[in-house]
Amino acid sequence: MGMLIIGNHVSPYARKVLVxxxxxxxxVEIDPIVPFYGTDAFTAVSPLRRIPxxxxxxxVLNDSTVIAEYIDERWPDPPLMPKGAADRARARWMEEFADSRLGxxxxxxxxxxxxxxxxxxKxxxxxxxxxxxxxxxxxxxxxxxxxxxxxxxFLFDHVCTADIAYACFFRNAALVGYAIDAECWPRTAGWIARVGAVPAFAASMKFEQAIFGVRSADRRAALRAAGARISEQSYGGAVPQRSLMLGDGPRD
Ligand SMILES: N[C@@H](CCC(=O)N[C@@H](CS)C(=O)NCC(=O)O)C(=O)O
Incomplete structure (x- = not known):
């Protein structure tokens, strides 16, 4: 088996690492599970039951930020972090704001x-x-x-993980009908559009479109038909389990 990402393009955190x-x-091979349907084998590799x-x-690595930094260190070209300690720290904080607050x-x-x-x-x-x-x-x-x-x-002199993180979150917002008002936040709207046009981000759209609104059980076939490499084995099952982090209820 090659390298595997458990996660799907509709999760902003998983999409960040796939992009x-x-x-x-x-x-990379993908096991595009919806995390709530993860099996006990999923819990064994993801103790918080989260993707990616x-x-x-x-x-076995958890957390999109940890995974993205591993990817950038293991395959340094083209880089997805800026150079220099100060800019690297700034990039991490920008990414963290997106992951925490926009999440x-x-x-x-x-x-x-x-x-x-x-x-x-239901x-x-x-x-x-x-x-x-x-x-x-x-x-x-x-x-x-x-x-x-x-x-x-972009935030630094080339596109970085932090830029990608923001574009991922605003894509999910767009999927449920929320668009950035370009009159109120013109720089943000323009920046997110530019990140969306980066080839790897633009290429992720066909996978997002293939699975958004598609039942968990049908996502593997839909993504395979869209050209993704899907893993043989899956960490997903048929029955959703309560989220460890959220319970199963709404959160304020
Ligand atoms: N800090 C984590 C957050 C990952 C996360 O929250 N993923 C969501 C999917 S978008 C998830 O797996 N949620 C299931 C749950 O919390 O039960 C990361 O950066 O990877």
């Missing part, structure tokens, strides 16, 4: 409510939480991002 690998021309997971021989706002409060809550947990989304997020919390986060978004090009 990084593609950007570097590294081939990278498995490379006897190396909370765009994934758990928006995307999760609109997609996972009705389809996996409940109505929490509309009050969604409204509060869009009207109050996201504008605050976008103001912070706007002050740091580049007017042209």
């Amino acid at each position: 990084a690998l593609d950007h570097k021309g590294v081939e 997971v990278l498995i490379d021989g006897d190396l 909370d706002l765009l994934i758990w409060r928006l995307f999760y409510q609109r997609t996972v809550v009705p389809s996996v947990w 409940r109505e989304p929490d509309e009050a939480l969604i409204a509060r997020t869009i009207e109050r919390d996201l504008p605050e986060a976008l103001d912070w991002i706007e002050a740091r978004a580049p007017a042209e090009g």
Whole structure:
């Protein structure tokens, strides 16, 4: 078996590492599970029951940031981190803000409510939480991002993991109907569009489109038909399990 990523292109965290690998021309097999359907074997390699997971021989890595840094060190060309200690630290903090704050706002409060809550947990989304997020919390986060978004090009002198992370989160937002208002946040809107046009990111769109809204059980076939290399074995099962990190309920 070659190197494996457990995860799918609709997870912003998994997509970050899949785009990084593609950007570097590294081939990988994918097991595109929805994490809630992970089996006990999944728990064994992902103790928080989260995607992505990278498995490379006897190396098992968790967390998209850890995985992306491993990828960048193992295949240094083209680089996905800036040079120099200060810029590298800045890049890590920018990525962390996206992973934590945009993860909370765009994934758990928006995307999760609109997609996972009705389809996996068979409940109505929490509309009050969604409204509060869009009207109050996201504008605050976008103001912070706007002050740091580049007017042209990327955060540093070439596209980096941090740029990709933001574009991944805003793609999930777009999938549930949220677009950055370019009149309010023009630099952010322009920057995210430029990252979206980076070939490896643009190439991920066909995989996202192949699986978004497709039942967990049918995703392997859909992705294979779209040209992805799908693993023989899967860490996914038929029955969803409670999220270790969230319980199975909405979060505020
Ligand atoms: N810090 C982690 C977060 C990963 C994460 O939250 N992944 C989501 C999918 S988008 C997940 O697996 N959620 C399942 C759960 O929390 O139960 C990373 O960067 O990889």
